[in-house]
Amino acid sequence: MTGKERIIKLLKKEKVDQVPWVPFSGVHAGKLKGYTARDVLQDKDKLVESLLEVKKLYQPDGMPVVFDLQIEAEILGCELLWAEDNPPSVRTHPLAETKEIPCDCTIPSKEDGRIPMILEAMREMKEKVGDDTALYGLITGPFTLASHLRGVNMFMDMVEDPEYVKNLMKFTTKVANAMSEYFIEAGMDVIAVVDPLVSQISPRHFKKMLHEPFAEVFDFIREKGALSSFFVCGDATKNIEPMCKTNPDSVSIDENIDMAKAKEITDKYDIVIGGNIPLTTVMLHGTQQDNMKCVVDILDSVSHDRLIVAPGCDMPYDLPIENSIAVQQAIRHTEEVREMLKNYTAVEEDIHIELPDYDALEKPFVEVFTLDSIACAACTYMMGAANDAKEHFGDKIDVVEYKYTEKESIARCKAMGVTNLPSIYINGELVYSSIIPSRQEFIDKINECTVALNN
Template structure:
């Protein structure tokens, strides 16, 4: 399959950007900080394609990636950002959206303590893998000399939760040996996908495991440490570099993540990058992040994005650092905002002068909080980035919705999304520090931790 753009597109003709990424992940010294836009479905927005278009149509995905390369001059870039590719092959039903990646709607191993047999490991011909590999090879041929290419894979813990559903979090407590077996299978899936992507030309393999932020460091160390180490060792044995990509408040998980031996770790805005870098530096691991996805990239202006980057670069050691959005960019991020981000990274001193007198305008959106002392029934409020796009948020919402199954109309449940301006204002007024978080009658109960069903019932019952 040949696309005319592959013949006509004039690449930058230099290896500087790619070298910046590779040297940084190999912990060498570089003259400037590298930049990676995790453009995901936003790439389709640049060309007028829907999220589903770019996640199912190879030509549209390729065209969109070329546009990302032209507009955002990345040092590194992902080919596709979809954590459901493996789950779909393994039997999960997906719910598709026009402006978000699909979400997992069914869990084929819910209700049974079964580990899939090895014959279920995705083959190179299964599902959307052939389309992804074809695009990887095509984009490698066009921009691979000057841009480091990322292959993003669904991490083993998130994949296990796709297969088991919210029961997986109870499994960790009740059936740890089963969990180890299931994670072992999921690592074999990761290794198979890593092998396919590396053979297709990917320079960096990122295990994207947002749900790690929802699991205690003790459980990670006891149940998952060896499996993650095996996955990262496999990537290195194939000659590629590795990255551990987490979403949510992974502050307390940073140390144990470093001990899984990735070359880099990527975090989002829930984690204080200045404090996190102190930990990654102890292990000589690169860290990437963490431009706020909504308040800055989506709803900010050019000056807001420039100001964030300049202040970040002024206050952090540039060694072992990659600047990137905190996660998959929202679909309709204004192009000018991302271009402003690039300018601030690559021309910091010039931009510093441009914004020296700029003061951000705090948009005052009136929000009335409930009278928590006089509610007719318990009010459970879930504050998320967006359950449609954030796996950690998805499973937080699914976990909390078990209260609806248990109590029905005796409780009220609401989700507030950080992709909505009014909900952002509410989140700030509530003083929510980390997403996802769950409050009952205005009291914080779970911050970046998904409760088991029994824990949820025990807590909610106290409010009835």
């Protein structure tokens, strides 16, 4: 059975010979050939060359062509902040100061922005590896795209003007359908609707505002003859069941979610689940043995039907090649690897972290714990809320970000007891976990903390 057959049969609820492996290599693919993130996201030849290296080294059953949630936003007027080792992040929001709904004439065409380059890369990858590898086309989900356009005001709108949110998402749903169609025509077998910000809202808001748009997108993908995945980042535990009710063929989750508990829900709806190897603590900073042990633990924790093993999200640029190979080996040769790990002992680095004396603070201290506010959309908007507060209060508050991609920040998370990313702490106390506050709500919370300090 080829990898492609394995993925397609699994998503069609048929039996397969082994658990599939899908490395979401993203810009890490460029690292394999010495290219930057900007190189592979702007140059078709460098992108294809890098993807073929992923195919050669990691031997995936399925693989994405591009992992960039800013493609549509860039075309629709968002300015991007580019990095050499991460996908770009959204820098400006064209609807931040207006509640206009873009007209249908602005829906990206196949000739707009970087779409022509991406479609050409997809067609070339289809020709070169498409017979035995399932190819994934990743689009930006309707909610995250709406947030890219509107900015942090989106979260206040959900409370104060839900009709505007619904209307804006009608537009972004049309964009999602258009992008899906382009990618399917280019030969993509699976369309992954990637929407990190789904983890930042309540099930009530999901049912009220998100169910219909996502159900429409998955129905559209099915009608066009492709398979689908609902890809979410962050602690979306509370929304796994609402996500299943939109009827995707699969759900992809990250390390913030308990795989066994999530699979109980996805099994109930006969939906495949994928994930959730930790990106930083295991894949980026761990050893080969750490990665093997993680995969074996995942395989031991759940039944192997309706299961894909994959990274929790876009793989870090600097991820060691040997760690991804170790993951692949653990999936393909689980019992041999299990034998190799008999004497395995996890080794933790002894990094001393000195926490602030929170009781002695003279002004509110806002600590934002993120995966990386450049690479992670949910983290971008959480950090955006903190930056807005800093702009409002100026020197009356202190704001700092701790990125989970850095070893010292991982140690700080452990010392602080941080369990979910992104999270905001004020004066050492957790105030927001996987929920992005509206601007006024956050300002009010900081004012409360200021009063508490003064008393």
